[in-house]
Amino acid sequence: TEKTPQRRIFNTYPISHKLSRPVLIEAFAEHYRQLAADSEYRFQEEYDDLRSIGTNYSSLIGERAENRLKNRYTNILPYDHTRVKLIEMNEDDEEDIGSTYINANYISGYTSPREYIATQGPLPTTKDDFWRMIWEQNTQTIVMITRCVEKGKVRCDHYWPFDSDPTEYGDITITMASESVLPEWTVRDFTLELKREVRSLRHFQFTAWPDHGALGRTDLLLRFVRTVRGQIPRNAGPTIVHCSAGVGRSGTFVAFDFVLQHLARKENKFIDIFGVVARMRQQRCYMVQTEAQYVFIHKAVLDVLEGRVSDSNW
Ligand SMILES: CCc1ccc(NS(=O)(=O)O)cc1
Numbered sequence: 411t412e413k414t415p416q417r418r419i420f421n422t423y424p425i426s427h428k429l430s431r432p433v434l435i436e437a438f439a440e441h442y443r444q445l446a447a448d449s450e451y452r453f454q455e456e457y458d459d460l461r462s463i464g465t466n467y468s469s470l471i472g473e474r475a476e477n478r479l480k481n482r483y484t485n486i487l488p489y490d491h492t493r494v495k496l497i498e499m500n501e502d503d504e505e506d507i508g509s510t511y512i513n514a515n516y517i518s519g520y521t522s523p524r525e526y527i528a529t530q531g532p533l534p535t536t537k538d539d540f541w542r543m544i545w546e547q548n549t550q551t552i553v554m555i556t557r558c559v560e561k562g563k564v565r566c567d568h569y570w571p572f573d574s575d576p577t578e579y580g581d582i583t584i585t586m587a588s589e590s591v592l593p594e595w596t597v598r599d600f601t602l603e604l605k606r607e608v609r610s611l612r613h614f615q616f617t618a619w620p621d622h623g624a625l626g627r628t629d630l631l632l633r634f635v636r637t638v639r640g641q642i643p644r645n646a647g648p649t650i651v652h653c654s655a656g657v658g659r660s661g662t663f664v665a666f667d668f669v670l671q672h673l674a675r676k677e678n679k680f681i682d683i684f685g686v687v688a689r690m691r692q693q694r695c696y697m698v699q700t701e702a703q704y705v706f707i708h709k710a711v712l713d714v715l716e717g718r719v720s721d722s723n724w
Pocket residue numbers: 483486556621622653654655656657658659660699
């Protein structure tokens with residue numbers, strides 16, 4: 411019989427290597443130096459290895475014609491398997507996929523498989539659904555990492571009240587109880603009311619991070635992440651994290667928040683930023699959308715490990 415040709419095996423990495431690349435914390439500074447060498451050649455190579463992760467997942471519901479106007483960007487759609495489903499409004503219509511649709515995905519975190527919801531900046535046509543999702547998910551914290559208008563372009567609808575007058579968003583009445591404007595971010599407290607039940611929610615809007623760009627200053631992100639992390643109620647549902655598309659700046663925030671929680675547990679000896687981003691990419695497309703954001707996460711972690719930024723600075 412004809413000799414069976416040897417099947418050439420490509421990419422013989424075990425799956426684990428494809429999805430995780432742990433680094434000893436004590437070796438992280440050298441690891442960063444090696445990735446950054448030669449004009450960040452190995453950062454570019456490693457970021458490129460993330461490109462294919464998650465692209466096998468479907469986004470059939472987001473692609474439906476009736477949901478087209480609910481997507482801010484046509485190329486940023488939620489994967490079906492992790493999408494957040496709004497509770498059905500009319501039970502008798504089995505196919506009411508449209509009224510349960512929102513461009514949002516659950517993202518796993520350090521303490522929960524649904525620690526975050528990453529979502530796009532609400533549109534005028536989806537802000538009522540956005541507040542409905544917040545109520546249904548028992549969310550008590552929103553992290554907004556965009557301004558409504560940036561460089562003359564609308565990035566997000568002003569989906570909350572402009573003043574302290576109670577404002578209705580669908581069946582939910584939102585009232586702004588306080589607003590504190592700081593140099594790099596604004597903190598707002600809201601009450602939400604539905605059918606005589608009243609809840610509270612805190613809204614953090616980071617205003618110093620340009621779209622598609624990296625932040626530049628690691629101390630700002632560290633201070634912001636620690637401020638938010640310190641104020642998330644223990645009994646709360648997922649933390650909503652959004653920017654304009656809900657992938658670049660949102661992914662960077664979530665990755666850094668995750669790693670900081672990991673580092674806070676002194677028993678952890680390894681750090682796996684590649685693995686954190688790879689896992690997020692399996693839950694929402696393009697999470698950590700630029701190589702500069704990927705490098706920035708590493709720089710922020712390096713600065714924390716080398717004590718260049720810490721709580722004691724403030
Ligand atoms: C082209 C779609 C797109 C727009 C904006 C962003 N940046 S963001 O995810 O940080 O808002 C990412 C992707």
